[in-house]
Amino acid sequence: MQAMQTARLQTRMDAVQAPIVAVVGDLIRQVPGTISLGQGVVHFGPPPAALDSAREALTNADTHTYQDGAGNPELIGAIEHKLQRDNGIDVARGSRVIVTAGGNMAFQHAILAITSPGDEVILPVPFYFNHEMAIQIAGCTPVRVPTDERYQLDVDAIKAAVTPRTRAIVTVSPNNPTGAVYPEASLRAISRLCQERGVYHISDEVYEYFTYGETRHVSPGSFEGAHAYTISMFSLSKAYGFAGWRIGYMAYPEALEPAIAKVQDTILVCPTVIAQVAAVAAMEAGPAYCRRHLQSLAEIRDVVAAELRSLEPLCVVPPADGAFYCYIRVNADVDPMTIAERLIREHRVAVIPGTAFGTTGGCYFRVAYGALQKETVAEGIGRLVGGLRSLLA
Ligand SMILES: Cc1ncc(COP(=O)(O)O)c(C=O)c1O
Secondary structure (H helix, E strand, O other): OHHHHHHHHHHOHHHOOOHHHHHHHHHHHHHOOEEEOOOOOOOOOOOOOHHHHHHHHOOOOOHOOOOOOOHHHHHHHHHHHHHHHHHHOOHOOEEEEEEEOHHHHHHHHHHHHOOOOOOEEEEEEEEOOOHHHHHHHOEEEEEEEEEEEEEEEEOOHHHHHHOOEEEEEEOOOOOOOOOOOOOOHHHHHHHHHHHHHOOOOEOOOOOOEEEEEOOOOOOHHHHHHHHHHEEEEOOOOOOOOOOOHHEEEEEOOOOOOHHHHHHHHHOOOOOOOHHHHHHHHHHHHHHHHHHHHHHHHHHHHHHHHHHHHOOOOOOEEEOOOOOOOEEEEEOOOOOHHEEEEEEEHHOEEEEHHHHHHHHOOOEEEEHHHHHHHHHEEEEEEHHHHHHHHHHOO
């Protein structure tokens, strides 16, 4: 016991990266006045009707007790309706819906339900860091497959990475951290590959409504026959300014129901009841609520893209047609974490280094612009551009 108090135990967590947003957050706190282009959050809050519903729910005794593990029937019904309307996913074909405490939990649940320790899950790089972390926490191996220079899927490379231990291929579209949106043809190719090789397609669609211009989001779970092997995940965090309420959900093949029920019962028991009540009202406001804010995001995106392009050829800025991120490549042989730290300390602007997203060869940064008003973004991007110029000169 004495030894346990002094020596740190070696555990599976040693292989898992530290949460980068918290690491960068600590640095930001040390430098007051830093503008954060770090965390992936939106600048708007929940629809007012959601807050009214939550207030009313306080007086209902049911709010304060355990409820159905998969989620309240009213919310499940609203989700099923939305999946049909917005995603072309008809759960009656053989899917189940579960509500989780955010999209991250949906992903962890899915990984625990479909793998055994030592299994492999394919992640196109750059990936969303919590996906890699969830796979490692489950004792599995994330298999990194590079994307192309526009951060689009390399279907042949993914095909070549499938082994007998592969359990799933993960796609995130619109993408965090790159903002790339995958065309239907790529998603169909991945879906076919999953079907042929008998692996799951995990499709993270938490940015489904965040597309710009002519770009459209496609849900792989809507493809003919794909319901049998596709796990489609969504979240209210971004679309409804709901990040603190922790409501996400997934549609998954019904054969997985016993496994998913075990994970949910052990980790969450049931989703927070008051947050579910608020979620029903938010979903009644519908995607129009998010689209109302998209116009201002699109304007901010234009400012960000124009400013960052002024850094070319020092930086490469591939197109980003979705989410609220840009993923820039710096043409210099420098350590991204060192530069990220100096940007905060010397230029009072924060971005996330690409090492957190699995891009280890080269210097990359994710720039997130969803949380700020136009003027603050312009100031923040100005600091970033000036800072990179001076640090890389
Ligand atoms: C791709 C992706 N998936 C899932 C999530 C998780 O969101 P939440 O757990 O708040 O629903 C995020 C959040 O940034 C994300 O970027």
